Amino acid sequence: MTAVSEDTIVRNRILLDNRAFKKCFLRYVSQNASGKEGEVNQVLTDLSQLEVGLQKHQLIHDMNNREIQLYEEEKTRIEQEIGKGREEIVLLKQRLIEVQRIRANKLQYDEVAQKINELPSRNRSIENALKLRTKIERLKADTQSIRMKRDLRRKQLLTIITAIHELQDTITEDHEQEEERAMEEKLNEEAPTPSVQEEEEEGVLMEDELSERRVEAMDLS
Structure with missing residues (x-):
């Protein structure tokens, strides 16, 4: 038996209350034997309760599927943010290389x-050198700003990766807890001991069947 079929069997057993179904079936059989109107109404009531139980379990199942879908959507969103962060880091690296080249x-x-300073037009050369130094200082400031942004992006990326791992651990823990609860419910579901009333109803049913067989045998003879 495959794992899929086993999971299906376990899920069906959890969704379907065997005791309520058996009780409803026995009452239906008893009603067919006796034909009492009150028992017919009781059978309909049991069927309604069974239907409500199935709808309740189906809602729980749908809710769990929705939570899993939300987890997957959140995971996809975080992965997309990580991808964008990596692209920004690549762009910042390229910009840093360009700044370093400049x-x-x-x-x-x-x-x-400096060589121009040795020429006769010294004052103008000095002025140009000061301008160049100003530009270099500005470039240094830009480079420092880029490095700070790069470090910030790296920290943000690490934070996002940590959040993904925590989310994956949470999803795994939730799934394990669900499986444990399902297994406990499965173990706790034991076949109920028939009550005295049910035994009497089964005895009456068997006696009615024996009486019908005797009548049929007499008709044949």
Whole structure:
């Protein structure tokens, strides 16, 4: 027997109350034998109660499926956020490389500016060098800002990954608890001992069947 069929059997046993079904069946058989109107109404009442129980268990089953669906949607959303975070990190790395390249160029420009300072137009060269240094300082500030953003993104990514693991652990724990409760309910469901009234009803039913057989035998003879 496969695992799927076993799960189906366990779920059906949980959804269906065997005791209520057996009680309803016995009352139906007894009603057919006696033909009393009161027992017919009681059979209908038992069927209504059985139907209400089935609807209740179906609602619980649908609710559990909905919770699982919400967990999956939340997991998908977090995974999408992680993907966006990774894309942003890649873009920040590319920007950092570009800034570093610009900084290297500025350093080369600074070296050129130092050589220009040795030329006759010294004052203007110094002014240009100061401008270059200002730009370099601004680039340094931009680089520091990018690094801080990158570190922040890394921390956010770690937080999201931790949240995913916690969510997965929660889902696994919920599933295990559901399986344990189902197993406990299955073990606690024992066949009920027939009451004295049920035994008397079964005895009357057997006597009626024997009487019908005797009448049929007499008609045949």
